[in-house]
Amino acid sequence: MWFKLLILVIAGVALYRFFGGKVPFLDKEIKESKEEHEFGKIEATSSCTVCGTYVTEEDALIYKKRTYCSTECLEKVK
Numbered sequence: 001m002w003f004k005l006l007i008l009v010i011a012g013v014a015l016y017r018f019f020g021g022k023v024p025f026l027d028k029e030i031k032e033s034k035e036e037h038e039f040g041k042i043e044a045t046s047s048c049t050v051c052g053t054y055v056t057e058e059d060a061l062i063y064k065k066r067t068y069c070s071t072e073c074l075e076k077v078k
């Protein structure tokens, strides 16, 4: 009896998630680890809009929400 009920609950949750439902206690962990990963990626490097050189967030020049590696590249798009 308990086993049947457990399968029913698991199937219900699986269906709920399949149709786009969110289970807070299950999705929270996945979301947090994903955000951490994305944030780390963004902070580490971003590529220059003109030449594609990867620059660290500290060295990057940001103009009109785009990233440039140097003033030379920035001048090309002005």
Ligand SMILES: [Zn+2]
Residues within 6 Å of the ligand: 048, 049, 050, 051, 052, 053, 068, 069, 070, 073
């Ligand atoms: Zn560049």
